[in-house]
Amino acid sequence: MKSLRFYLAMAAAKGALFGLRLLRRNGTSLPGDVAVKIDKNFLAELTPPETVIAVTGTNGKTTVSNLLTSILRGAGHSVTNNSLGTNIRAGVVTALLADSTFSGRPKKDIAVLEVDERSSLLIYPYLKPDYLICNNLMRDSIKRNAHTEFIRYIIDSALPESTKLILNADDLICALLAPKNESRTYFGITADIPTTFAQDNTVKDIVYCPNCGGKLVADYIRYNHIGRMHCEKCGMGNPEPDFVVTAIDSAGGVFTVSHGGEAREFRLISDNIVNVYNSCGVIALLSTMGMSFEDIARGFSSAAIVKSRLGEVEVCGRKITVMMAKGQNPIACSRCVSYAASVPVRDKRVIIMEDDKHDNTNNVENTCWIYDCDYSPLKDDSITHVLFVGPRCLDQYLHALMDGVPEEKMSCTPDYHDIPEVLETRGCSNFYFLHDLYYERESEEVTRALTEKLREEGAV
Amino acid sequence: MKIEALFPEVCSLFGDGKNIKYLELMLPEAEFIKTPLTGEPYLAPDVDLVLIGSMTERTQRMVLEKLIPCKEKLLALVDSGVPILATGSAADIFCREIHYVTEKIDAEGLGIFDLEVRTDLFKRYNGKVLGRSGDLTLTGFKSQFSFFYGDNSAFPFMECERGIGINPQSRLEGMRRNNLICTQLLGPLLPSNPLFAEYLVSLTGRAAEAPFKKAAMAAYEQRLREFRDPKTEF
Numbered sequence: 001m002k003s004l005r006f007y008l009a010m011a012a013a014k015g016a017l018f019g020l021r022l023l024r025r026n027g028t029s030l031p032g033d034v035a036v037k038i039d040k041n042f043l044a045e046l047t048p049p050e051t052v053i054a055v056t057g058t059n060g061k062t063t064v065s066n067l068l069t070s071i072l073r074g075a076g077h078s079v080t081n082n083s084l085g086t087n088i089r090a091g092v093v094t095a096l097l098a099d100s101t102f103s104g105r106p107k108k109d110i111a112v113l114e115v116d117e118r119s120s121l122l123i124y125p126y127l128k129p130d131y132l133i134c135n136n137l138m139r140d141s142i143k144r145n146a147h148t149e150f151i152r153y154i155i156d157s158a159l160p161e162s163t164k165l166i167l168n169a170d171d172l173i174c175a176l177l178a179p180k181n182e183s184r185t186y187f188g189i190t191a192d193i194p195t196t197f198a199q200d201n202t203v204k205d206i207v208y209c210p211n212c213g214g215k216l217v218a219d220y221i222r223y224n225h226i227g228r229m230h231c232e233k234c235g236m237g238n239p240e241p242d243f244v245v246t247a248i249d250s251a252g253g254v255f256t257v258s259h260g261g262e263a264r265e266f267r268l269i270s271d272n273i274v275n276v277y278n279s280c281g282v283i284a285l286l287s288t289m290g291m292s293f294e295d296i297a298r299g300f301s302s303a304a305i306v307k308s309r310l311g312e313v314e315v316c317g318r319k320i321t322v323m324m325a326k327g328q329n330p331i332a333c334s335r336c337v338s339y340a341a342s343v344p345v346r347d348k349r350v351i352i353m354e355d356d357k358h359d360n361t362n363n364v365e366n367t368c369w370i371y372d373c374d375y376s377p378l379k380d381d382s383i384t385h386v387l388f389v390g391p392r393c394l395d396q397y398l399h400a401l402m403d404g405v406p407e408e409k410m411s412c413t414p415d416y417h418d419i420p421e422v423l424e425t426r427g428c429s430n431f432y433f434l435h436d437l438y439y440e441r442e443s444e445e446v447t448r449a450l451t452e453k454l455r456e457e458g459a460v
Numbered sequence: 461m462k463i464e465a466l467f468p469e470v471c472s473l474f475g476d477g478k479n480i481k482y483l484e485l486m487l488p489e490a491e492f493i494k495t496p497l498t499g500e501p502y503l504a505p506d507v508d509l510v511l512i513g514s515m516t517e518r519t520q521r522m523v524l525e526k527l528i529p530c531k532e533k534l535l536a537l538v539d540s541g542v543p544i545l546a547t548g549s550a551a552d553i554f555c556r557e558i559h560y561v562t563e564k565i566d567a568e569g570l571g572i573f574d575l576e577v578r579t580d581l582f583k584r585y586n587g588k589v590l591g592r593s594g595d596l597t598l599t600g601f602k603s604q605f606s607f608f609y610g611d612n613s614a615f616p617f618m619e620c621e622r623g624i625g626i627n628p629q630s631r632l633e634g635m636r637r638n639n640l641i642c643t644q645l646l647g648p649l650l651p652s653n654p655l656f657a658e659y660l661v662s663l664t665g666r667a668a669e670a671p672f673k674k675a676a677m678a679a680y681e682q683r684l685r686e687f688r689d690p691k692t693e694f
Contacts (some may be wrong), residue, residue: 139550142603153581203477213522368474369601372475395679400674402485402672
């Protein structure tokens with residue numbers, strides 16, 4: 001029996017939702033805020049869909065959540081998803097109530113909910129997920145997330161023991177999450193094992209064994225602490241993955257996943273290793289839920305990463321690759337830089353607009369994260385120019401100098417409107433535009449202006 | 461010249477590691493001793509400068525296990541005027557005791573400063589600081605779970621023009637004893653304050669120019685303008 005307060009909250013929230021839809025403002029969490037303000041227990045009283053999947057982790061939540069939603073819908077399921085709103089409690093509540101009746105009954109079979117790690121304590125005790133997928137736990141916003149030990153503590157404190165976990169075996173912090181939860185499925189990558197170790201200037205969030213304090217020795221590292229390592233004292237190390245990417249064929253656009261003696265090729269949605277992990281996690285989760293490899297592969301054939309996260313614009317044979325990375329998240333930004341450097345083409349020009357404009361203008365800013373980014377890949381000879389853009393471009397420029405990037409191939413401008421004018425584009429066919437989450441509208445503006453400039457210049 | 465970075469593999473949480481890198485660029489001839497948590501602190505009389513940066517709460521307790529037995533060596537360096545810089549949550553361990561409120565754990569600190577630390581994982585403080593230490597104006601950032609309680613008026617590191625000191629009621633930031641400087645300003649304090657980097661090195665009796673000084677000063681001066689702007693939130 002639901003409380004009267006619950007029905008009042010539902011009526012007010014539904015009213016807010018209706019009004020916002022009339023105003024065509026779908027991407028807000030206001031209805032969820034209204035509901036929780038009226039009834040603090042709203043989330044606990046709401047009847048959840050039959051299956052609830054929580055998607056969490058530092059990087060890749062949105063990609064995983066969107067892939068899961070797309071594949072599940074393609075397979076005929078009805079899915080509630082919070083991709084239009086936020087991943088904090090209000091966003092989760094908004095998504096659920098939007099797909100519920102007035103009496104609080106779900107209209108959909110499955111909820112795929114992206115959950116901000118920091119919001120775990122406000123969500124999991126009330127909405128118990130059947131499955132939780134976590135693709136990595138790494139350094140994130142200094143201000144909100146502090147450090148990975150704190151984030152692990154929060155998730156471990158909040159998560160019900162009954163939740164089935166789908167975890168990245170190649171991330172030791174993530175793999176050790178919620179030790180009391182018995183149902184654990186691991187995914188990982190054994191393809192293309194790196195032969196060189198990560199550079200010294202990359203940050204690592206786990207150095208010593210959490211069990212005995214012994215030194216963790218790397219068998220190999222893909223980036224930061226992602227890879228395989230073991231404790232030299234007690235032998236503890238990464239668990240063996242149940243679902244394994246055994247081959248990545250970038251040219252053929254496929255990757256192979258093995259599980260329980262079965263191996264199958266899936267369409268590669270992006271050859272960035274981060275997205276291979278995201279994809280493998282999705283396959284592991286859906287397979288654990290009972291979906292066949294065949295059906296999952298069918299879903300992957302039409303799935304894509306949202307354009308705002310990764311997009312390409314081609315004009316007169318010249319290409320602008322647009323990549324989104326969360327500002328204040330040094331590893332996400334470093335991965336984008338590393339990816340741009342690794343693409344095997346010559347004469348690349350990179351625009352970095354990753355400082356957090358929102359933080360600069362709306363919050364008490366903290367720019368220390370910039371110095372945790374790894375700009376050393378920008379030294380690569382294939383990158384001929386780097387343009388830092390935004391209010392903290394001078395800090396980024398200084399840090400790039402400290403990382404050894406030559407002064408003569410860098411410039412900076414605080415105003416993004418200046419990009420087309422400041423960036424020398426003639427003779428170049430490959431541009432990489434890395435921008436922060438809160439620069440989505442501005443990035444579209446810049447991409448349009450750059451496209452226009454390239455069109456005017458014509459083919460190289 | 462010998463510079464010891466204490467436990468840099470775990471005490472570089474918020475970009476603090478870039479203080480070591482900045483000094484490496486500034487003093488290319490210096491020998492850098494990077495003491496891991498599995499090793500023993502050097503802290504010998506011939507060390508010229510010691511650095512320690514931000515760490516997690518669990519790491520603080522492990523670091524204290526390492527440093528409490530070395531307290532006499534550390535005090536000898538402090539008394540002989542060797543500059544020691546502790547940034548971010550490294551400052552906590554120099555206080556008398558740390559109360560981890562959330563985890564309900566109390567830990568004995570190094571006790572060099574008679575202050576008590578209260579660490580609450582559910583109360584994160586974020587803020588900026590604009591302050592003066594001697595002739596220098598510093599800018600910096602705070603993101604922390606801990607505040608210090610007690611009276612640091614006899615030994616502050618700097619006086620805040622804007623932002624808070626050791627707790628929300630305090631205008632006196634950090635602690636200083638001789639050339640031991642403890643500040644809750646975290647991260648890349650030296651590249652962000654190139655004149656302070658030069659001052660710190662001058663405490664060793666040497667002079668060196670801050671690396672990429674023109675670029676570093678441009679970023680510092682921009683921040684200084686913004687921090688002095690009354691519209692800037694702290």
